[in-house]
Amino acid sequence: MKLRSSSLCLLLGFLLVFFVPASVARFVVEKNSLTVTSPAKIKGKHDSAIGNFGIPQYGGSLAGIVVYPKENRKGCADFGDSFKSKPGALPTILLLDRGNCFFALKVWNAQKAGASAVIVADDLEEPLITMDTPEEAAASAKYIENITIPSALVEKSFGEKLKNAISGGDMVNVNLDWREAVPHPDDRVEYELWTNSNDECGVKCDMLMDFLKDFKGAAQILEKGGYTQFTPHYITWYCPQAFTLSKQCKSQCINHGRYCAPDPEQDFSSGYDGKDVVVENLRQLCVFKVAKEAKKPWVWWDYVTDFQIRCPMKEKKYNKECAEAVIRSHGLDIKKIENCMGNPDADTDNPVLKEEQDAQIGKGSRGDVTILPTLVVNNRQYRGKLEKVAVLKAICSGFEETTEPAVCLSNDLETNECLDNNGGCWQDKGANITACKDTFRGRVCECPLVDGVQFKGDGYTVCEASGPGRCKINNGGCWHETRNGRSFSACVDDGGVKCQCPAGFKGDGVKNCEDIDECNEKKACQCPECRCKDTWGSYECTCSGDLLYIRDHDTCISKTASQGRSPWAAFWVILIGLAMAAGGGYLVYKYRIRSYMDSEIRAIMAQYMPLDSQGEVQSHVNAERA
Structure with missing residues (x-):
């Protein structure tokens, strides 16, 4: 059976032909991998298209045994409970043929019978398509909302290989893997929700409103913590130029046919018009922009959930007055929001809505947005039930391993594998240090960083402290002991940690140091x-x-x-001693100089007159006359 969508989606798909050029428009089928592990003759990896209902196991995988029923092979009738797995057995993955009934009904019947997942084999040789929900009807709505198992469509040729192997008596084991369905490049996830303010469009609108209320708390925790960057979007189309003056376009569009939405009641003569929806969509976009400018983008979740409670269409409160009352209750600037919205009657482009129309076109790995509502996580369209736990799994799978916030490790999503035997990883019980890290995808054995000290090793059997400060962590693995308030450690960090007993002790420094x-x-x-x-x-x-x-x-x-x-005292003794030495030296110096000068003078004077201490000296004259 071909891809089936709601009437709203078909209408949007038809009208988007006017908006998106044929050379650019493309719908991307989101895929997960399916690996056959046995038998060897068909072993290998294949693509499968993720169904747009149920709960795909984003970030995880499911191994099981493929069962192809002998009867009711298209799954359109009730199976009873014939596919419940027995204790200790592998989960059952039911293989069904395409055709005769809705995709969602096949999966619902398989789920009731105990299957853990469903593979639908295409009946045409064609590229993979996305299995969607049927047109809204009370009968289908009852089971669509309750589908919780994942499903996938495979190509006809691959489906035939699976059937032939099972018919030949082989046990076919496969592994459905969603771990790479959402890229996880870093420690922040960017996601966007393509939504609508219309609350009277049937089951899908009801599911969307319930999701917004249920997911608000988790979304705000992620946003306030800086773990995510969220952006809301709203789909509009434009009315072809030839019909801008028609009653239909005037009632469904603003800015002279540039931005339109379907009439909520699909009755142009009564109730709300499509342009009322466009105006409220624009208001909600501007609420987000103004809140983001105020560095409080998470207020958008408060506004949209309060608006749907306080201003529902069925109570005739879906209007500007009610909306502004909600805005005031959240402390946002109404004037800024009005300026952002602009004039809906102007014959010009509205910058906000023009940007939204441009964003509908797929870029990079993301295809065009044609289904409402659509969640895009790290530029990949989410497929599956719009439900809190399911969506949170998809968002959490977009984080790089070991960087997931605590909300991703809640009991609703998974169990803590590190609690059971420490996940099989290395641990130091004495210092309460472990290499086990619980992540959204399961436990990882990775040597930890503790108080700025990085441990290095394989994470399973060995983790050793490395770098400065290693002695702070469990004393670097060396001996240490405390007695009567005194502590000693044998750890010495001099560029390479070594265990050496401190002064006053002897021993190996590792296991013991004796006094x-x-x-x-x-x-x-x-x-x-x-x-x-x-x-x-x-x-x-x-x-x-x-x-x-x-x-x-x-x-x-x-x-x-x-x-x-x-x-x-010592200072003064030294000082006095130095002074006395200096004085004595000066006296000796003075005495010696004076003695020297006296002897010189006496010698000179002795040549001219006798001194008292000398005898008479004969004159030269007398000596010559003798």
Whole structure:
């Protein structure tokens, strides 16, 4: 059976032909991998198209055994409970043929019978398509909302291989893998929701409104913590130029046919018009923009959930007055929101809605948005039930491993694998350090970073502290002990951690360090007057009588000799000594100079007159006359 969509989606798909050029428009089928692990003759990896209902296991995988029923092979009738797995057995993945009934009904019948997943084999040789829900009807709505198992469509040729292997008696084991269905490049997820303010479009609108209320808390936690970047979007189309003056376009469009939405009641003569929906969609976009400018983008969730409660169409409150009352209750600037909305009667482009129309066109890995509502996570369209746990799984699978916030590790999503035998990873029970990290995709054995110290190793059997500060973490794996308030450690960090018993101990430094008895080993307190007492890690030495022990010299000195001496006394003694030395030196110097000068003068004067201490000296004249 061909792809079936709601009447709203078909209408949008038809009208979008006017908006999106044929050369650009494309619908991307979101895929997950299906790997056959046995038998060997068909072993290999294949693509499968994720169904747009149920709960795909984003971020995870499912291994099971493929069963092809002998009867009711298209799954259009009730199976009973014939496919429930027995305890200890692999989950059952039911293989069904396409045709005769809606895709969702096949999966619902399989789920009731106990299947864990469904593979639908195409009946045409064609590229993969997306299995969607049928047109809205009370009968289908009852089971669509309750489908919780994942489903996938495979190509006809591959489906035939699976059937032939099972018919030939082989046990076919496969692994459905959604771990790469959403890219997870970093520690922030960017996601967007293509939605609508119309609350009277049937079951899908009801599911959307319920989702907004249920998911608000988780969305705001993620946004406030900086873990995600969320953006709401709204689909509009434009009215062809030839029909802008028609009654239909005037009632469904604003800005002279540029931005349109379907009439809520599909009755142009009564109730609300499509242009009322466009105006409220525009208002909700501007609420987000103004809240984002105020650095509170999460207020959008408060506004849209409150608006649907306080201003529903069925109570005739879907209007500007009610909307502005909600805006005021959340402290947003109404004037800024009005300026953002602009004039809906102007014959010009509205920048906000023009940007929305441009964004509908697929870019990169993301295809065109043609189904409402649509969730896009890290530029990949989400497929599956719009429900809190299912969507949270998809968003959480978009985080890089080990960077998921706590909301992704709640009991609603998964169990903590590190609680059971530490996940099989390395741990140091004494220091309460483990290499086990619980992630959305399961446990990871990765050596931890503790107090700025990085542990290195395989994470399974070995993790050793590395880098500066290693002695802070469990004493670097060395011996340490505390007694009576005193602690000693053998860890020495001098560029490479080593275990060396501290002074006062001996041993290997790793498992033990024993106290050295310095008294018995004659290593201290050896002076004759000393008395030695051993302590843990050290010793105490005292001296007899009036003596004082000097530890650095291992000797005893008199207390009286050491008492009353002031450093200033020594200073003055030295200073006076230096002064006396200087004075004596000066006197000696002066005496020697004076003696020298006296002897010189006396020698000179002696040549001209006798001195009292000398005898008479004959003159030269008398000597010559003799």
